[in-house]
Amino acid sequence: MRLPRKFAVWFPLAIVGAVVLLALAAPILPLPDPVRQDIAHRLSGSIPGSPLGRDEFGRDVLSRLIWGARSSLAVAFASALIAGVVGTALGLLAGWFRGLVELFSLRSMDIILCFPHVLLALLVVTLLGPGIGTLILVLSVVYLPGFARVTYAEVLSARSHDYVEAVRALGAPTGRILLRTVLPNVAGPILVQVSLAVASAVVLESGLSFLGLGVVPPSPSWGLMIRGARATMEQAPLLLLWPCLALTVTILGMNLLCDALRDAVDPRTPAARTRLRVVDRLLPGLVPPAPVRADTVLEVQGLTVEIATPRGAIRPVQDVSLTVRAGETLAVVGESGSGKSVTATAVMGLLPPAARPVAGAAWLGEQDLLRLSEEKLRQLRGGPMAMVFQDPMSSLNPVHRVGDQVAEAILAHQPRLGAAAARERVLELFRQVGIADPERRVRTFPHEMSGGMRQRVMIAMALANKPRLLIADEPTTALDVTVQAQILDLLAQLQRDTGTAMIFITHSLGVVAEIADTVAVMYAGQVVEQGRVAQVFAQPLHPYTRALLDAVPEGDTQPEGIPGVVPPPYAFPVGCRFAARCGFRRPACESAPVPLDEAAGNREVRCVRWRELDLTPREAVA
């Protein structure tokens, strides 16, 4: 269950806070003695001075409920805390050091897991006698393996990530790596475990007290209250209701609180999962119309993406419009942070949970991708539209053979094809993408292949179901220069053969010249110029395009860098976003948002001064 963001922490915190405060304040509240018996008022309903009535010994129910919270909550929080700290430490050490530490800590946890909880409680109670201390000890031991195992599994996965390797390469001491790098990244599942442990400790305390193994009567606890109420259930059913209600509210509050804390410690998961604004969904008239040209494969119109961040909502992509036609390649180019990947993932319906498209449309034929259900998008992804990512190593599953992965991609969209036909198609695809000896290669694992080969496998996978649209997000960045050239040639040739429309995301205008028909130059979340590649290169209309062209290395000449950096989305200026770095800026550039103007030759440019500037590069003039 997800509460609206602003209530996500406060609502459960208020519930848990109120229960804890009431329990702490029990000694100063004007409550009757919770253990004083008054047989004359046995099982009475609500009477003056006892709004919730009296129990089977005439003791005040409200007073016992509030005093009982002290023992129930003390047991739950103390046992979850002890188990959490010790179990997390064991899991961290076992996952990090492996070897003997792993053997001793995890095997001892396995022994505890083999022991039935009630039997363990009986054993300890027999040795130490019943009481709150004994209960905390038993429950801490019971919850220890859960924390140790969850942390261990998370650490194993975290330690293989590049960010952990990076701090190791910096020479950081192990303790610091564990506490500052690994622990924050595994905190989410541990917090979920805390909520489960507290909730189940409250229930187990009730159960063990109910069996006479926990809190000693006449001291009140919610478990003892349930035990007493059960015997008189038929005469006074409400006596059962109050402790059960207290248990339910506390557990619900605790679960919601831990979920909210988990979201808070992980900045990637703020809960902004809704897709378009309600107004956009209810009033489709506001949606831009579908494209009219028959050869248009994808038309993105006025796409704006919003991301919920701890600093507030940002719009890293604003009013972006792109068109790509059958058999053509549109290059989307711009410096890091200009919004290229966010645009591509919005089109594919693969935005991170915190991001959502808030305006615009993305037409793939007759279908607006921004308004499709997740199931419809799933049917399109890997079918009519496919994507090739930057790093083939992290995109391929390391434990499956590459041939099986490509076959899986085929069968996901053509389940009736059958395994043998899928295998034949894999071999055909491997040949098509230039993988030599495909019969042997299909049986290899990703780590046994070179980067270039892995990227060929990714391309084969993307082409598996003959997509109409292929989005390649910097597919050559992770490869060396010669392999880059081979992959570019391969993509260009495949596109000629299949007629697929392609969006090619890149930093490099050199790559654009080689592969694209049209180009969209993005800067700080906006398209600043677009048109046919030959025209844009010969006569750029935006100073940013010109600066990018000047930054392309040529021969022995040292390219001119662009001074300054792309502004972050939370600091986009009101006017021209490039103004701060532009040698042609005037006060008018910075005063108001700059519209995208149409220029001759089906071109578009977002610059106040484009009509008066001549940005033609010298070599083009020559």
Ligand SMILES: Nc1ncnc2c1ncn2[C@@H]1O[C@H](COP(=O)(O)OP(=O)(O)OP(=O)(O)O)[C@@H](O)[C@H]1O
């Ligand atoms: N999940 C996120 N939370 C917050 N900000 C994000 C998130 N994803 C992207 N951004 C921000 O959106 C902006 C655009 O990011 P994007 O990845 O689209 O840039 P890019 O042009 O593809 O860069 P690169 O070429 O380095 O991949 C950046 O400023 C980035 O910091």
